[in-house]
Amino acid sequence: MDLLQFALPPLPHYIASGYMTGEPGDRHVSRHSIGIFDLLFVRRGRLFIGEEDRRYEVTEDSFMILRPDCYHFGSEGCREPTEYFWLHFQATGNWSMAEKGASSNQTEGADEVPLTFAARPFQLLLPQFARAYQPRKLEELLFQLVRLEPGAHQSSVRLKEQVLFQEAVQLLAASADSQRYSPATACAEKAAEYLRSHYRNEITAKELGERLNFHPVYIARCMRQEYGCSPMEYLLRYRIEQSKRLLLQTDLTIARIAEEVGFNQTPYFSSTFAKLEGLSPRRYRERFSRA
DSSP, X not given: OOEEEEEEXXXXXXXXXXXXXXXXXXXXXXEEOOSSEEEEEEEESOEEEEETTEEEEEOTTEEEEEOTTSEEEESSOOSSOEEEEEEXXXXXXXXXXXXXXXXXXXXXXOOSSOOTTSOXXXXXXXXXXXXXXXXXXXXXXXXXXXXXXXXXXXXXHHHHHHHHHHHHHHHHHHHHHHHHOOHHHHHHHHHHHHHHHTTTSOOOHHHHHHHHTSOHHHHHHHHHHHHSSOHHHHHHHHHHHHHHHHHHHOOOOHHHHHHHTTOSOHHHHHHHHHHHHSSOHHHHHHHHHOO
8 A cells, every 4th residue: 555654743734625527438637746635535436547657446435645746647538427526735744655564653753752842743644545434424524625615715614624624634544544554553552552541650561461461572572663662661751751741840849750650769760861851850840940
């Protein structure tokens, strides 16, 4: 499956949409490097689309996302009455064709646990060509967008359009996840969820394995694949992130904060914090509390 990978934020944004009907023999229009993404979702019939040297048959309840930097054309005419939605959208952030096996959990140049007050970058993966996940729900969202087009000059309507479009994007992304969601990914996500929910408690690799019913070695391999670190490294970094919030938002002592986030010994907490953040917890608090 070919995947389009978007670096977020910013989110892709909606431009315009419409509903088309094609009779036998009708072809999709030819265009070259139009600078925007073009989503085609077939409600009935079939569309025959070419992108550069590739050919696609977009069947009922399937969709195709045409790239903004390629030559697109109708590879042949419709063979039957065909109805489909088109939707133009843009991505002002970076995007690329994802490598095979890419994970939406991975972030470029970011720690597994984001900085406390920084934007939380992540990757959005959309299949370029796939059968839609929940096609009837996607169809209804697209119908709503088409109905809003006459009022698109109003700011309130534009906001509604963007909200509906983001819902549609989630369904498009789920179309990829439903086909590429592996047991390893499921294991890693369950492990991360457990660690986040119980970070205040003492957790061992053995306990994690017993809770998830997987061997600790397998869990560690899955987490390295999805998050780039071991379960205990993930837990340690998550604890430090929670401590940073407490340092900035409360007057709790360093010792009490260490205890709150799962460290049994204050010196170990302070040394771990300094190793990951480059300064002590006390200096971190002072840096942001100075008038």
